[in-house]
Amino acid sequence: MKTLLHIIGWTFLVLLLLQFIQIEIPKPPKATPADEIKAPKEIMSILKRSCYDCHSNHTKMPWYGNISPISIGVHSNIKNGRAWLNFSIFNRYDDQKKQKIYKGIVESMRIRKMPPPEYLLFHKEARLNKKEVELLQDWARKFIKED
Numbered sequence: 001m002k003t004l005l006h007i008i009g010w011t012f013l014v015l016l017l018l019q020f021i022q023i024e025i026p027k028p029p030k031a032t033p034a035d036e037i038k039a040p041k042e043i044m045s046i047l048k049r050s051c052y053d054c055h056s057n058h059t060k061m062p063w064y065g066n067i068s069p070i071s072i073g074v075h076s077n078i079k080n081g082r083a084w085l086n087f088s089i090f091n092r093y094d095d096q097k098k099q100k101i102y103k104g105i106v107e108s109m110r111i112r113k114m115p116p117p118e119y120l121l122f123h124k125e126a127r128l129n130k131k132e133v134e135l136l137q138d139w140a141r142k143f144i145k146e147d
């Protein structure tokens with residue numbers, strides 16, 4: 001019994017101390033509605049459902065998202081995801097960056113890299129079926145200029 005109490009006590013203490021380790025998410029960049037990506041309704045609904053948590057200013061943070069050590073993974077995903085691609089400021093990107101994004105979308109869908117598998121474990125609603133994946137790829141392909 002005493003050992004059990006010790007284990008619980010130490011676990012609690014460690015979790016408490018872990019709260020001091022946090023990754024800061026940089027303040028989202030200022031954006032006007034005109035900066036946000038424009039796409040057909042069915043594409044927007046896929047992006048919002050599957051990508052916006054990490055690739056826009058409109059992140060829906062789950063209650064556990066700010067609790068360390070989970071927050072370390074969640075915050076770094078949002079930080080790095082937005083840095084790579086932020087749909088809220090999409091129209092401010094130059095042509096070269098947009099090309100990289102369209103190609104990146106086709107490729108990351110092909111190898112099912114996005115949304116990240118560990119995210120999908122907790123966000124079943126973000127899963128995309130084959131048809132949705134193809135819809136997104138076809139949409140992105142239309143903008144790719146072959147070189």
Ligand code: HEC
Pocket residue numbers: 047050051052053054055076077078080081084085101103104105108113114115116119
């Ligand atoms: C849980 C957070 C998260 C979600 C949700 C998410 N991404 Fe990402 N994404 C990232 C991170 C983090 C990166 C940064 C690069 C990396 O880690 O590979 C990234 C990178 C990318 C890249 C860059 C190319 C690459 O392969 O690294 C593309 C394109 C991309 N995401 C598209 C999407 C699309 C499209 C969706 C929705 C279908 C999506 N992402 C959903 C976190 C996310």
